[in-house]
Every structure is written in C-alpha cells, then in structure tokens.
Amino acid sequence: MSFNISLSGINAASTELSVTGNNIANVNTTGFKESRAEFANMFQASSYGLARNAVGVGVKTSMVAQQFSQGSINTTGRSLDMAISGEGFFTLSMNGSQIYSRAGNFHTDSAGYVVNPQGARLQVFAPNANGNGFDVGAIQDLKLTGSDGPPKETSQVGLAFTLPAQAQPPVATPFDPANTNSYNMTSGGVTVYDSLGVSHTQTSYFVKSATPNEWTVHNYVDGVAVGTPTTLQFSNTGALVSPTDGLVSLDAFTPSSGAGVLSMTLDITGSTQYGESFALRNTAQDGYAAGKLDEVSVSETGVVIARYSNGAALELGQLALANFNNSQGLTPAGDNAWAESFTSGTPRVGAPGSSDFGSLQSGALEGSTVDLTEQLVNMILAQRNFQANAQMISTMDQTTQTIINMR
Missing domain, CATH: 2.60.98.20 (Flagellar hook protein FlgE)
Known part of the structure; x- marks a missing residue:
C-alpha cells in the first residue's frame, strides 16, 4: 500500500512539473492564461464508510485549472492588434464552429477577412440597414472591404x-x-x-x-x-x-x-x-468622389471604422465579445483558443464596455499571465516533492528487504 501512496505522490509531482513547464514555455505567448495543478487526497472506502482514524491512500490530480486573470497590455501601434481590458473573449469562427480567445493578434487574409494566425475569422455585430447602430442579433465575419469607398452626391x-x-x-x-x-x-x-x-x-x-x-x-x-x-x-x-x-x-x-x-x-x-x-x-x-481604403481603426467600444481617401468613414461592425458563467470550464482548443462546454455554460454575447464586458484597446496585445519567478519556485517545490516520494519508495524497499532477510 505504501508503495502505491508514494507512487501517487510521484505522479502528482510529475503532473505539477508538466503544468509548470507548460506555463514557462508560454511565458511570451500572446493572451496565454497560466494553469494551476490542483490536488485532492484519497482514502480507501468500504461498505462501512471511512474509519475515524483511516490513513489516506495517496493523492490525485483533481483539476488543471486555467487562471483567467488580466494580463499586461503592451502597445504595438498596429490597428488590427487588439487587447481586452477586463472580462470577455474574442468570438471567432473556425470552419463554422465558434471558438473563443484572448489573443488579439489579427490580420487580413487573401479575401479581406480579419483572422487570427490560424485562420479563424473575427466575429462582429452587423451594422443596421439604416446605418444607425448595430444589430446585436446578427453576428457575421468581419471583412475589410476591398472595394472603393462609395461616393456621396452633393446636396x-x-x-x-x-x-x-x-x-x-x-x-x-x-x-x-x-x-x-x-x-x-x-x-x-x-x-x-x-x-x-x-x-x-x-x-x-x-x-x-x-x-x-x-x-x-x-x-x-x-x-x-x-x-x-x-x-x-x-x-x-x-x-x-x-x-x-x-x-x-x-x-x-x-x-x-x-x-x-x-x-x-x-x-x-x-x-x-x-x-x-x-x-x-x-x-x-457636402459630396465626395469614390475613395481608396486608407486605414482601419477600432474604438474602445469595439466599433470597426474604415476610413477612405475621400474623407468618408464607414462603420463595418462592432466586435462581439463573449463571456461565461464558469470560464474555467471552457475546453482548451489549442492555438490560444477555448471551446464552449457543458461546464462553462452557454456564452453571453455583448459589445465591449457594456454590461460585464471589458473595454477594447486597439494597437495593443495582452501578454501572458505567467510570472516566471513564481513558476521557477513552483518547479523547485515540485522537484522536492518528486524526490521526497521517490525517497519514500526507496525507504519502503529497504524496509521490505529487512523483513524478507529476517531469519
């Protein structure tokens, strides 16, 4: 039994080392959220329940929980770099499925869609047909129009x-x-x-x-x-x-x-x-000719504005952020993204700066939440834990040998 207890301790220490190593590896990953290994003790159960003075039978990894704290915001000066200050996730569409991310390093693809490095398209609320506000019930891909800015006749x-x-x-x-x-x-x-x-x-x-x-x-x-x-x-x-x-x-x-x-x-x-x-x-x-796209800017409330050489400005959409009752329940999808799960609950979608959604900062990126000094300390502690459990197995082995060699 003691061997199994120590073996569970070694497995737990190994898991913590893996989590710490993953955190350290992503110290410079945009929008990365550090993880924490959480453990729980174990007891031998019987039909009579646990004895009052029962001895535990080891430890198990109960959860590897991602910590959705705010990362530092670093300015880049690039208009399609975006950072969320506060709660919320960027909503992305990957081959028709929605995923969520805190990494705002976007660019345009060959068709003019705004995408992340993996090609997932950024989602926005569509402008109303009358040009006044946005339709919060209609989410679409954000596309930077490649055509000329429409002219306006003089009145x-x-x-x-x-x-x-x-x-x-x-x-x-x-x-x-x-x-x-x-x-x-x-x-x-x-x-x-x-x-x-x-x-x-x-x-x-x-x-x-x-x-x-x-x-x-x-x-x-x-x-x-x-x-x-x-x-x-x-x-x-x-x-x-x-x-x-x-x-x-x-x-x-x-x-x-x-x-x-x-x-x-x-x-x-x-x-x-x-x-x-x-x-x-x-x-x-008050009129103007057709114009070429000069620049794209994004406001704190997520409104994407295209500005043309003729002085015209066109609102292309408003970023649709998502939030969850239990963010730690999201399923990691890799590539700085998460997917909805039963544990996370269904997403609540809204505009930056509204309700419990954070504001948006254009020309900036959210950095990793990994504190390298803290992770190095965790690594030392996990190493000591691993060594102590290994020493426990060695001690039990010596004890067993002593018993076997008794005459």
Missing part, C-alpha cells in the same frame, strides 16, 4: 462672399456666361459630385441691378443653367435680407454620366455687401 453648396457696394450694372445685356461684360463677378466654380462620384462644376454669376443693394445670381452646372435667376437683397448696412433663410434652390441637373438626378441647394448664409471689391470668403459642398 448642398455653400458660398460665403462679399459683394462690392459701389458696383455698377454690367455694360452688356442680356446676361451671357460666355460674355464677361454681362456680369460683375463669379464664384469661379465649385466641384460637386453626382451619385456615381463623377465631378461637375457649379458656378454662380453675380449681376448688379440698377436698384440699390440688389443683385441677381445666375447658377450653372457644367455650363447648363439650373433654375431661373434669383434676386439677392441687402440692407443698408450690407446684411443679406433676401432670401431670408439664405438658401437658393437649384433646379435638378441630369448628368451625362448615367448617375441619378443631381438636386442641390445653394447656401449663401452670411454673405454681405460691403466696400469696393469682391471677396469670396469660403466655398464648401
């Missing part, structure tokens, strides 16, 4: 100008944009965009009337008149009084590019009539 053109108060009506009539003597000044042309991202030029021509403080503005797109001339009225202090809201509606323009009809409004709010010279203080418009 409003803004002009801020100062017209000369002492201007005289043009010498040539009627107005003709090709005749510079038929107008006083021009905005010079503002680039606008149709629904296909094709650029066009919107130009405003200003004509002084014979009535004091009154002007007429003629608006053209690509040389085609868009609307009838609009009268501008200024007060005797130079402020714009008509149109009262500062908005001039332009007639629809049909591009030859095959794009949809371009309907725009000219906003001249803040324009004035002062002094002796014309000044175009500002031009603006």
